[in-house]
Amino acid sequence: MLALPCKNKDKEVLISGMRDHTSGQVVIVGGGIAGLITARLLSENGIPFAIIERSARLGGHTKDWACMATDKCNRCHSCAVFDYEDLVASSPNGEILLRHELFSVTRSKSGLHSVGIRNLDSGAERELHSMALVLAVGFETFDPTEKGFWGYGTFEGVMTLSDLNSLMRLDELNKLRPDNEKPLNLAFFQCVGSRDKAIGANYCSQYCCAAAIRAALRILHKYPDSKIAIFYIDLQISGKVARTLVDQAQEMGVRFLQGVPGEIQPSEDGELKVIVERNGRNVVERFNRIVLSTGQRPSSSASAISSMTEAPLNEFGFFQTRSQLDLVRSPLDRIYIAGSCSGPANIPDVAMNAGKVVSAIIRDLELAI
Amino acid sequence: MLNSQKNNSISCTVPKQSALVVGNGLTASMVVAAIKGVGLDVTVSKFGSNSSMLFHCFDNESLMTFPDIFDEELPTVDEQQWEPTNIVPREDGFVVTFDSGKSHKFGSVFLAIEGTLKPVPKDLPADVSTITQDTTTPFGSSVCFLLDYEEITNPSIGMRSIRMALENQIAGGRSFVLLRQTPVKGLLGETLYETARLAGVRFLRYGTELPRIERLSTSVESSFRFKVSILDIIESGEEISFDCDRVFVGSNLIIERIPDGFRNLLSEETDQQGFLIQDSVHCLTGKSFHRGVYCVGPSSGCVDLFETNMAAASAAVDAAAWLKLANAPQPDRKMSITDQCIRCLTCIRLCPHSAITMNAEPSRSNLEFSTVRCLECGICVSECPRTALDLNSFLEDGFSSFIDRLKTEISENAIVVYGCYRSAGRAISEINLPENVLFFPVSCAGRLSESILSATLATPVKGILILGCHHGNCRSNNGTDWARLRLSNMAKRLGSLFGKVGAISYKTLAPNESSRMLKLIIDFSGLVREIY
Structure with missing residues (x-):
């Protein structure tokens, strides 16, 4: 002893x-x-x-x-x-x-x-x-199939931040590019399974905003022709890194869009479409990939x-x-x-x-x- | 100055167990409490502002139960008014020279100064004030909190605003919070936001168009009157106007003057905004490249009371560990030196870990290598003009015999991959190398001297790939930059002398990039094949 x-x-x-x-x-x-x-x-x-x-x-x-x-x-x-x-x-x-x-x-x-x-x-x-x-x-990563309307596991092209990380770790980002020719048109959905009282997760998961922005930067570094949008409720990144990361992303052309669309639908041409509110009007946006920034659960x-x-x-x-x-x-x-x-x-x-x-x-x- | 330094001999009273804390506010108090908690002696150098820049969103009563800080009397410590002007790392601690001319020895040094808040933006009326932790809400009146005006307000300051808005609302006043991003920091952030909303605090969100604040002329002198107009982009999409008595603006931190001693020591460890990087790659517990140096709180860009308290505790725990290590009987020496040394002091200047020192007396005595500070990067070895130095665990002989082997025992089309053990050395465990590739792990990409690279190229190998850690992720700060620099020097020469351009390449890597490592190697092999 x-x-x-x-x-x-x-x-x-x-x-x-x-x-x-x-x-x-x-x-x-x-x-x-x-x-x-x-x-x-x-x-x-x-x-x-x-x-x-x-x-x-x-x-x-x-x-x-x-x-x-x-x-x-x-x-x-x-x-x-x-x-x-x-x-x-x-x-x-x-x-x-x-x-x-x-x-x-x-x-x-x-x-x-x-x-x-x-x-x-x-x-x-x-x-x-x-x-x-x-x-x-x-922690456990939130399972988005708990809430079916994001089409995770159903629609090809919808993945979680963890799935995206696995692809990046294996250096297989090219798998995301349709036909490996068309530029990537990707959207991040923030607060998936976070700040959601209905599922008992009435809290912010703290890591996902910065993680999504870093992933966006990494994708743009590898494929500069990518188009990336981040749908968010409120950006939650502490002062010191916030400015550097957000500025960098905006310079690289990442669009930050307030409000997370509630539903993802497949479009006729095999892409994914979401309805976004802009200036009080509903507008359809199309993406070929959507990444769900899944939150932390106990x-x-x-x-x-x-x-x-x-x-x-x-x-x-x-x-x-x-x-x-x-x-x-x-x-x-x-x-x-x-x-x-x-x-x-x-x-x-x-x-x-x-x-x-x-x-x-x-x-x-x-x-x- | 020189004379006064000479006359004051260095005092050495239990130096290994003593810590110097530089600061004058709550951050310094918390650091002192944390250091006392792990059993070290503390000296405080009262430097800078004493007004706290730390924010929290609790009421002050419950804060008095904050564990490890207010639950006991703060320990009495040796306090000095001096400013540290020079800090020199030694084997077992630091020699700190103060502006008084005195020098003292400490086991570890902590920078725990406060900061200041950015002033109210110039285009706002003069009576608008910044939100501080001590702002007492003018209860019962109509108050507007303006966040994210020039840039995103620090979430800790934003959360404080929500707490104040809530308290004002409960006390019978009316509160408005104007923002772009609602701060919901921590597990209870969302609950605070929700409670404030339910209590009637009005949250209005603006987009690209900034809210307008006008000062109204008023006949009652004691009361401010402002007219606020905001284009609310969430609820109504319309412009909303209201009057209120006070307007507070959520600001951000700017760093106070860093004492010269720390500035010199940490010159390469600041981010774009001038804050000190407390999360240097080989640690996340508040220490810098120099072990035993810690930055806690506003100087590292943190204004959160709880985070600062945790950083203080982490730094103190690490300091205690460092002192244990420095006091323990030292293992075998990591460096060896031959009599070829001409005391040119190149190694002292280059060592990123301050592990090499030399006593000035007797004049130009032998170099001393700190076993506890040395992280065995070998940058000193690679730049020694007399090849008098060597790393005991990564011997120069290892390179020589490897290069000797390359002269005879290699396959056709062989390429050599020199990789930093920390990144490439770990990533390689998950991949199968092609047969023509010879991997040789090095202590740091910065260890690869031009002579090693030239000698390697002089063998029949068809190419060299150097894999270092990503820029900004080198454990020895600039090892990865050394590799890049040498490569560009060599490429210039090779281009003119041997026509082997492209036969030597440099890439950066992380330990969790095995697949990318394999691709880099395969791509490089392909490139080499094209050349020949």
């Missing part, structure tokens, strides 16, 4: 058989970018960790994203996950448990957790002693992990934090929420959030130097 340097160690009475309040590991549930950054900061501060990840690889959603560089890096941060993965994998004081899931969490009087994990392949079970539990289970494993850990969920199904002001602690002691499982976030936000999680653990558990 690893013992950590602890500034108030003399306060602790160590009775034989009873553990020091800082013994064990910080158990991180989820090996996406939030889990990785948390692990890296814990490890570099000498705090042992274990990452439990259901899938067979680290990196989560970020690994599925494509690089958005044009003639320069556009700071999409998707490559950061590779840097973090290497840093974490080479940590001397960490364990990475791929293809493992949580099956039980029991809390002792001292607040320490005993965490039962199971190997998804062999079924072998193990117990981890956790001085703190970090929930970093991420992780499918959130409710199971919530009932196992007793960490409550909020009205939207994300993990509840201790207050509107404390964005990293769960209402339960020694349970922390990292990354997008407490609410939609982009990569830089997740990084800051993970830093705050580690800082809270260091304070609460008195692990400071």
Whole structure:
């Protein structure tokens, strides 16, 4: 058992058989970018960790994203996950448990957790002693078939932002060009599955505006003859990057159109048509591709992990934090929420959030130097 | 100045565990609290404005329960009025010289200054004021908040406006919010917007035509009167006019003066607007290319209280980690140097990580290589005029033996791909290379000296493809630019000497671009085949 340097160690009475309040590991549930950054900061501060990840690889959603560089890096941060993965994998004081899931969490009087994990392949079970539990289970991308009128899965040419990213990652953007000759005429629909009270997603997904603009820039870099429109409700990009990205896109000829059309219909000539309101009149616009900027929904494993850990969920199904002001602690002691499982976030936000999680653990558990 | 520096010997009291915070407002207080939270000592250099530029959309009462800030007394710290004029990275920290002439040593340095808001646009009446966090709403009157007037208002400032509009409406006043983009930041942004709408706050959206604000002459001196006209593009599509008592405009941040010490150190780490880039590629936790230097809050373009608080915590956690690393027994040396060194100091000037230093006394003593700062890019090695330097993990010998092998053991039409290990080196794991392609991972594209490239071209290989990280994504800041520069130099010479133009090419890549990497290689092979 690893013992950590602890500034108030003399306060602790160590009775034989009873553990020091800082013994064990910080158990991180989820090996996406939030889990990785948390692990890296814990490890570099000498705090042992274990990452439990259901899938067979680290990196989560970020690994599925494509690089958005044009003639320069556009700071999409998707490559950061590779840097973090290497840093974490080479940590001397960490364990990475791929293809493992949580099956039980029991809390002792001292607040320490005993965490039962199971190997998804062999079924072998193990117990981890956790001085703190970090929930970093991420998000689920909204499934647009939930709302049929965008024709996702029905009309050829309608795809999600994730689908577009997969194509970009495989360098297969040419597949989007009809006959590979006609210029691409593409529209982004923002807020698909976000800011939508009817489906319980009455919030902004935070990442999609910037992601759509970066994707537009990347497409125009590769195929300058493309025509791109972005239908939006309100552009949500923070001050610093907003001006640079929006200006760049406008210079490249991207049209920003307020109001997201409610319906997509196939046209007679095999294209897609949407009805757009312009100056009080309905106008038909035609596109050959439409990208749905799908929002972030709570992780499918959130409710199971919530009932196992007793960490409550909020009205939207994300993990509840201790207050509107404390964005990293769960209402339960020694349970922390990292990354997008407490609410939609982009990569830089997740990084800051993970830093705050580690800082809270260091304070609460008195692990400071 | 020189004399005073010489006379003041550097004080070294527990330098490795001490941090310098430069700033005078709420940002600096939060950074201090965060650093104290991870157990480091803090010295504050009170520099710049003390008026907070941080915004939030909560009422002030609930804010007092903000964890880690207002839940305990702020720690007392050593405070100085000095301005840091020079910051020099050392193996285990930084030597900071202040305008007082004194020098002190610190383990890490934090820039936590506030900013200022852009003034009210000139075409608006003089009595219009900017929205600040401390603006107390004139309850009960009719108030107009004008957002996105010259450019999109920062969403944190926009959200604050919505909160103020709501409070004014609840208190019996009338609130109008004029905007192009409704800010709905955070999980509860939409709820705040909805609550404000339900409470009767009037949101009016304008398009290309800007709203007009006119000052009305008034007989009552205490009350402002404005006439506001806006072409509402959403609800009615018609021009709407109304009178109100006050008009506030949502502004944006401009950076305050950065102390000279930081400006020199971070000269290459600013964006187009002059804000410091806190998200340099190899980190996202508020540190810069120089480990141990952190920029938090308005100096990095952030005006959000919560984001700044998180950035402060992240930076403090990273600083603690950095100090642990710097204090730990160091692993094997990363650099070696031979007696060929003539102390030309080229390497000191070029190192993007400030990892090379030299003591001035005794005169021109040996160079020192910081194992903790060095990220092993090898740019110093590639530009050393005496080839006196080498990277221990990517030896020059490795290149030589690789090039020797090229002279004999290669297939016809062979091409060499030199790729940065960070991008190409990772992307390659997912692709199968064509048989004629030899991949050699390098520490950084900037490591490839002209002599390595010339030696490679002198072998029977038909071409060289260099793959670096995208411009602006190089872990060593300008390694990718070095590669580009050398290539254009060589292309000029090759064109005249060997006629091998096109046989050497440079492209940029990210680790998640495996498929593109393969295409680049295949395209290059094709190009080479055309030449021969």
